[in-house]
Amino acid sequence: xxxxxxxxxxxxxxxxxxxxxxxxxxxxxxxxxxxxxxxxxxxxxxxxxxxxxxxxxxxxxxxxxxxxxxxxxxxxxxxxxxxxxxxxxxxxxxxxxxxxxxxxxxxxxxxxxxxxxxxxxxxxxxxxxxxxxxxxxxxxxxxxxxxxxxxxxxxxxxxxxxxxxxxxxxxxxxxxxxxxxxxxxxxxxxxxxxxxxxxxxxxxxxxxxxxxxxxxxxxxxxxxxxxxxxxxxxxxxxxxxxxxxxxxxxxxxxxxxxxxxxxxxxxxx
Amino acid sequence: xxxxxxxxxxxxxxxxxxxxxxxxxxxxxxxxxxxxxxxxxxxxxxxxxxxxxxxxxxxxxxxxxxxxxxxxxxxxxxxxxxxxxxxxxxxxxxxxxxxxxxxxxxxxxxxxxxxxxxxxxxxxxxxxxxxxxxxxxxxxxxxxxxxxxxxxxxxxxxxxxxxxxxxxxxxxxxxxxxxxxxxxxxxxxxxxxxxxxxxxxxxxxxxxxxxxxxxxxxxxxxxxxxxxxxxxxxxxxxxxxxxxxxxxxxxxxxxxxxxxxxxxxxxxxxxxxxxxxxxxxxxxxxxxxxxxxxxxxxxxxxxxxxxxxxxxxxxxxxxxxxxxxxxxxxxx
Numbered sequence: 001x002x003x004x005x006x007x008x009x010x011x012x013x014x015x016x017x018x019x020x021x022x023x024x025x026x027x028x029x030x031x032x033x034x035x036x037x038x039x040x041x042x043x044x045x046x047x048x049x050x051x052x053x054x055x056x057x058x059x060x061x062x063x064x065x066x067x068x069x070x071x072x073x074x075x076x077x078x079x080x081x082x083x084x085x086x087x088x089x090x091x092x093x094x095x096x097x098x099x100x101x102x103x104x105x106x107x108x109x110x111x112x113x114x115x116x117x118x119x120x121x122x123x124x125x126x127x128x129x130x131x132x133x134x135x136x137x138x139x140x141x142x143x144x145x146x147x148x149x150x151x152x153x154x155x156x157x158x159x160x161x162x163x164x165x166x167x168x169x170x171x172x173x174x175x176x177x178x179x180x181x182x183x184x185x186x187x188x189x190x191x192x193x194x195x196x197x198x199x200x201x202x203x204x205x206x207x208x209x210x211x212x213x214x215x216x217x218x219x220x221x222x223x224x225x226x227x228x229x230x231x232x233x234x235x236x237x238x239x240x241x242x243x244x245x246x247x248x249x250x251x252x253x254x255x256x257x258x259x260x261x262x263x264x265x266x267x268x269x
Numbered sequence: 270x271x272x273x274x275x276x277x278x279x280x281x282x283x284x285x286x287x288x289x290x291x292x293x294x295x296x297x298x299x300x301x302x303x304x305x306x307x308x309x310x311x312x313x314x315x316x317x318x319x320x321x322x323x324x325x326x327x328x329x330x331x332x333x334x335x336x337x338x339x340x341x342x343x344x345x346x347x348x349x350x351x352x353x354x355x356x357x358x359x360x361x362x363x364x365x366x367x368x369x370x371x372x373x374x375x376x377x378x379x380x381x382x383x384x385x386x387x388x389x390x391x392x393x394x395x396x397x398x399x400x401x402x403x404x405x406x407x408x409x410x411x412x413x414x415x416x417x418x419x420x421x422x423x424x425x426x427x428x429x430x431x432x433x434x435x436x437x438x439x440x441x442x443x444x445x446x447x448x449x450x451x452x453x454x455x456x457x458x459x460x461x462x463x464x465x466x467x468x469x470x471x472x473x474x475x476x477x478x479x480x481x482x483x484x485x486x487x488x489x490x491x492x493x494x495x496x497x498x499x500x501x502x503x504x505x506x507x508x509x510x511x512x513x514x515x516x517x518x519x520x521x522x523x524x525x526x527x528x529x530x531x532x533x534x535x536x537x538x539x540x541x542x543x544x545x546x547x548x549x550x551x552x553x554x555x556x557x558x559x560x561x562x563x564x565x566x567x568x569x570x571x572x573x574x575x576x577x578x579x580x581x582x583x584x585x586x587x588x589x590x591x592x593x594x595x596x597x598x599x600x601x
Contacts, residue, residue: 074322154319156302158382166382168299172308172319194300195322 043113046226052252053223058103058214058234062262064091070198077153078130078196088198089135090238092216099218100260102136103236104188104204106211107222108243110230116208119143122179125191125201127155127171132191132201136237138211139203145180149173154195161189164205168194188235202237227252234258271347275406278340279555282399283548285337288330289395290547293448294540297323298383304376307331334372341368344405357408364401371398385449392445396438396554403555407562412511421512422567426498430561433491437554440484443477444550452477453543459534485527492523492553495560511563519556525549 067087072078092101123139125132128150139145147157149171157178158168163186169178182189182205193199204211212220214234222232229247239260246254292298300323301307307315307328312335320328341364348361371394378387407413447453455474462468462482468475499516503509529546536542562569 074325077321153321154308154324156300158299158302160382168302168382170302170308194297194302195324197296197323 043115046114046116046224048224050250051224051226052248052250052254053221053225054230054232054246054248054254054256055221056105056219056254056256056258058100058105058218058220058236058258058260059098060091060093060100060239060260060262061098063097064093064262067091072130072196072198075130075153075196077151081129081151086198089131092135094217099214099216100236100239101214101216101218103214103218103220103234103258103260104136104138104202104211105214105220105222105232105234105258106138106187106204106206107208107225108231108233110228111208111210111226112228114208114226119209122146123203124148125157125203126150127157127193127199130196130199132193132199134201134213136188136202136213137204138213139182139205140209141182141185141205141207143181145182145203147171147178147180149176155193155199156195158192158194159189160192161186161205164189187233188237204235232256232258234260236260239263271344271351272406272409272411274340274347275344275402275409278337278344279399279402279406281333281337281340282402283551285330285333286395286399286551287544287548288326288333289392290544291540292326292330293388293547294538294543295323295326297326298388299327299379300324301327301331301379304379331375334375338368338372341365341402348405352409354408357405360401360408361405364398364405367394367398367401371395383449385446388449389442389445392449393442396441396551399551400555400558403558404562407559413566419506420567421502421506421509421564423498423502423564426495426502426512427561427564427568429491429498430495430557430564433488433495434554434557434561436484436488436491437550437557440481440488441550441554443481443484444547447477447481448547450474450477453538454478454534456482457534459531482530485530488553489523489527492519492557495557496520499560512560515556515560515563519553519560522549522553522556526553 067090070086070088072082072086089102093099094101119140119142122144123137124146125134125137126148127133130151130153147169149155152174154170154172156168156170158166159180160166161182163184164182167180171178182203185205185207187204187206188202189205191201191203210222210225212222214220225248227248227250229245231243231245233241233243235241239262242258242260244256244258246256248254303309305312308319310316312328312331315328345361345365349358352358352361371391374387374391374394378384378391381387447455450473452474455472455478456462456468458464462479463470468479496516496519499509499512503513526546526549529542529549532542533539533546
């Protein structure tokens with residue numbers, strides 16, 4: 001009887017482990033082509049001879065809070081790689097004190113039924129100097145994301161989407177690479193490293209190519225946009241979202257400015 | 270010797286609970302993404318040079334858990350071959366089953382990205398396993414196996430102490446739910462709640478947090494009631510050191526626990542305060558369990574569960590307080 005109980009317990013544990021391993025797998029094994037094809041849609045192609053663009057800037061009104069300092073002393077490798085004081089990348093404010101980087105800007109609505117070429121090339125996120133590079137970026141549904149560990153220390157890359165498959169993979173060896181394909185659009189998918197709690201990044205996954213991330217001067221550029229009226233959204237990890245409507249004529253380029261209101265703070269950046 | 274070993278195992282389990290609470294407090298639960306391996310290595314050959322940052326907490330927790338599992342195997346085998354009480358032999362096997370299930374739950378919660386239900390179950394089973402080790406240490410103690418001169422037989426104490434133990438366990442489950450649903454700071458002030466006696470707005474997280482605070486109130490009153498009953502009993506019948514000691518200890522532990530709970534909020538979940546709060550919660554539960562089991566001891570013995578005691582001539586127990594007083598007076 002005891003023997004039967006033991007067999008039962010071990011069998012249960014084994015079955016649970018098998019189920020668990022299945023639950024923890026990512027979408028990385030899905031063929032990129034099929035996902036890309038589904039993302040492309042069946043509508044008309046964008047005519048490059050009439051396409052316009054949206055250029056613009058993201059600014060912040062007021063003084064943003066100072067970025068939180070990071071203590072990396074839990075990992076000697078990170079300390080060695082970063083000799084100067086380190087801070088979170090929450091507010092990437094330009095030298096003018098107004099321009100805001102790391103804001104994801106994309107066409108949220110109005111594209112209709114266009115079809116797009118499958119994404120070419122790969123998106124990449126690198127774990128280097130115990131940071132994610134880039135911190136905010138965009139990619140297409142069906143596009144391959146390459147995840148690299150350039151650090152001589154361990155990282156785990158933990159994606160926490162709501163509409164895609166969550167995954168958490170370890171990369172213990174410097175130079176390790178893995179790939180992942182998101183199967184559904186989602187703005188934004190957060191990444192975190194559970195080993196180094198300060199490491200975080202965000203990716204916007206879209207079923208079209210009209211997105212950009214503002215640079216350190218707050219500038220962004222979305223090109224090859226067909227004529228039409230669109231809802232643009234700007235997303236910031238702390239300041240939330242801002243939307244505005246823009247109408248693009250044939251071969252027209254529009255300037256758009258997004259201005260976020262700074263939260264009340266006692267210290268400034 | 271077996272008693273000493275079981276006490277050692279219970280002590281190691283306290284350390285394991287501390288290690289587990291440090292994992293959660295440091296948000297390190299997924300820092301080792303695979304299980305039962307660690308970054309592809311066998312858990313026991315994972316190089317110490319790689320135990321950096323949060324990995325130290327998660328991997329350390331796994332190693333301590335494995336050690337406790339190994340010690341539990343030894344204890345179960347030891348009980349099986351050395352313990353005359355059949356029910357206690359099977360209790361040792363049950364403890365081993367609990368620690369195996371606990372390990373599987375720990376692995377599942379990692380592989381499924383820390384779902385609140387599994388993580389809470391992991392926390393709840395940890396307390397049950399700890400209680401089992403404490404109970405085994407108690408059942409194997411010389412004082413338990415020897416027949417006391419003046420055994421406690423107080424139905425009211427049994428009821429109050431058992432209800433208190435159940436209330437503490439429920440409170441721990443509430444705390445674990447709060448912890449694993451991220452509701453630890455859902456009410457950010459203390460002793461007020463959003464500046465009021467009762468929160469002026471609600472969400473599921475606030476409700477969980479509020480329940481834990483109310484649970485603390487219930488547990489405090491229950492513990493005071495149990496301790497009061499023990500001291501009442503001691504005052505009338507005397508010689509109740511096996512009850513008055515834990516009854517005093519549990520009041521001190523609850524006072525410490527309430528303070529730690531308040532400080533957890535006031536320090537915005539300081540890692541060590543938060544973690545020690547979990548450990549002291551386990552100690553409150555274990556102390557209450559000891560009081561309950563000692564209160565139930567006569568009843569257990571009378572049902573013939575303690576075969577070792579069956580060979581010892583039965584001594585009169587105190588059932589009626591009045592007669593007890595008379596007996597006490599007669600002896601004096």
